Amino acid sequence: MPSDSPIPWFDNFTGIAYRYYDLRMNLIPLFGDFKKAQAFWRETIKWWNDHSIKIRFVETGDTYWFIMGAESRKTEDNRFLFKVLPKSSHYDRFKKGQEGTAYLRLGTYSKKSKKDVKDDWPCNCGHIKEDHEEGKGNDSCLFEDCDCRKFETFQINMLKKKKTVTDIKFLTEAEIKDDVLAWNCFSVNKYAEKK
Ligand SMILES: [Zn+2]
Numbered sequence: 001m002p003s004d005s006p007i008p009w010f011d012n013f014t015g016i017a018y019r020y021y022d023l024r025m026n027l028i029p030l031f032g033d034f035k036k037a038q039a040f041w042r043e044t045i046k047w048w049n050d051h052s053i054k055i056r057f058v059e060t061g062d063t064y065w066f067i068m069g070a071e072s073r074k075t076e077d078n079r080f081l082f083k084v085l086p087k088s089s090h091y092d093r094f095k096k097g098q099e100g101t102a103y104l105r106l107g108t109y110s111k112k113s114k115k116d117v118k119d120d121w122p123c124n125c126g127h128i129k130e131d132h133e134e135g136k137g138n139d140s141c142l143f144e145d146c147d148c149r150k151f152e153t154f155q156i157n158m159l160k161k162k163k164t165v166t167d168i169k170f171l172t173e174a175e176i177k178d179d180v181l182a183w184n185c186f187s188v189n190k191y192a193e194k195k
């Protein structure tokens with residue numbers, strides 16, 4: 001049963017990773033540490049009915065709003081997630097590849113240094129370690145059309161648990177008034193603050 005009390009909006013996570021695993025796009029909200037991710041799953045996402053999970057993306061210039069909510073079997077602890085994030089190549093790839101469905105998992109993000117990874121490990125620029133200069137203080141990418149000046153990479157660790165999301169939509173800000181979840185999010189987190 002829907003509750004009358006508004007569901008709180010949660011944005012205390014660091015970002016979203018988008019990855020292709022298990023023959024499906026994976027959407028991974030990232031937390032500062034593994035314990036926090038596990039707690040959020042246990043308290044909130046575990047109780048969501050898979051078929052009711054909705055994800056909305058609303059693009060606003062160079063940024064986009066990520067919005068996610070669902071019906072919960074434990075309404076008193078339910079929370080909806082939102083975050084305003086910069087557009088990225090991973091986001092673009094997800095947008096093209098998702099076909100309206102994805103696995104939802106939670107994870108953590110950790111930076112890795114050049115010496116911790118193998119030669120075929122990708123840099124954030126998309127090119128592998130071997131394609132970067134060797135010398136100390138200079139590890140620029142060797143691809144001429146790439147402006148990467150420093151090998152930087154990170155690792156995503158994911159919780160094993162996952163849920164299947166089948167209701168994903170990309171909306172413009174003009175379209176959100178027809179979408180209950182996106183409208184609720186913008187009303188509370190954007191329009192209400194303007195005053
Ligand atoms: Zn690079």
Ligand SMILES: [Zn+2]
Nearest residue numbers: 125127141146
């Ligand atoms: Zn590069």
